[in-house]
Amino acid sequence: MRLDLLLARAAQRLLDAGSPSARLDAEVLMCHVLEVDRTWLYTWGDREAEGDAEARFEALVAEREAGRPVAHLTGEREFWGLRLATSPTTLIPRPDTExxxxxxLAVAGESGRLLDLGTGTGAVALAFASERPGWAVTGVDLRPEAVTLATGNAERLGITNVRFLVSDWFTALDEEGGAARFALIVSNPPYVADDDPHLARGDVRFEPRSALVAADDGLADLRHLVVAARVYLASDGWLMLEHGAGQGAAVREALAAAGYRDVSSRRDLGGHERISLGRR
Structure with missing residues (x-):
């Protein structure tokens, strides 16, 4: 069957299954099967599928139809223009985290030290390191498999000013002597409440719950980091935390109560408060 007809059929199936980006999902899966980019697909879509391409594409569409994330089916996701390997053991990088x-980047000079807590695939650390080669970037994660994944992503991308460590938040730094001081500490920690209905929908059903859910209505880890990070920040250093769309006021309040200054929030692509920050 022609590729464009296969795509149209697959997109309709995924739309009927409830995918919010059915056409894009179908295109990404076909590009993965054919090992081409979407420009090639638009140019040569009237070609016939060759060999077992149709069967392999249909198999992936069926898995996506059942709910499995595209990033798990292809084993990769683009973030900040970087193609990152993904795994069911980590969160899937999302545009809002950009x-x-x-x-x-808005507050970073040409050199300094950045710490990324709960790095997962390494997305934030690698994106920042790629833009600021003069910075020394450290990413930490509790899960050894995440550190292995992030390290592999750095190696494939040729980004050399970043390292990844297994650490329960700051513990690995303490083991190194505890003298680390960072101009920037960033984190996308767990911030979803345990009873949030979104946990039963979409891609998050297939992601590690430990990387999503926090106690105290999702605020426990955020509040912990606000207090704990001060010890590891340099004077005038910034703490920046991703949080849920309705948590900005609570995080700003925690930052102010802990003595941070210049406290504010930033909005994501959808206009929701997504990042809150303060300076030591």
Whole structure:
């Protein structure tokens, strides 16, 4: 069957299954099968599928139809223009988190030290490091498999000014002597309440719950980091935290109560408060 007809059929199936980006999902899956980019697909869509391409594409569409994330089916996701390997053991990088990278870059000079807490795929650390080669970037994660994944992403991308460590928040830094001082500490920590209905919908059903859910209506880890990060920040250093769309006021309040100054929030692509920050 022609590629464009296969795509149209797959997009309709995914739309009927409730995918909010059915056509894009179908295109990404076909590009993965054919090992081409979307420009090639638009140019040569009237070609016939060759070999077992149709069967492999249909198999992936069926898995997406059942709810599995595209990033898990292809094993990768683009973030900040970087193609990152993904895994069911980490969160899938999302466009809204690019707001955290933008906020960090806005205050970063040509050199300094940045710490990314709960790095997952390494998305935030690698995006920042790619833009600021004069910075020394450290990413930490509790899960060894995440650190292995992030390290592999750095190696494939040729980004050399970043390292990744297994750490329960700051513990690895303490083991190194505890003298680390960072001009920037950033994090996309767990911030979803345990009873949030979104946990039963979409891609998050297939992501590690430990990377999503926090106690105290999703605020426990955010509040912990607000207090704990002060010890590791340099004078005038910034703490920047991603949080839920309705949590900005609570995070700003925690930052102010802990003595941070210049406290404010940044909005994501959808206009929701997504990042809150303060300076030590």
């Amino acid at each position: 707001t955290l990278v933008e906020a960090a």
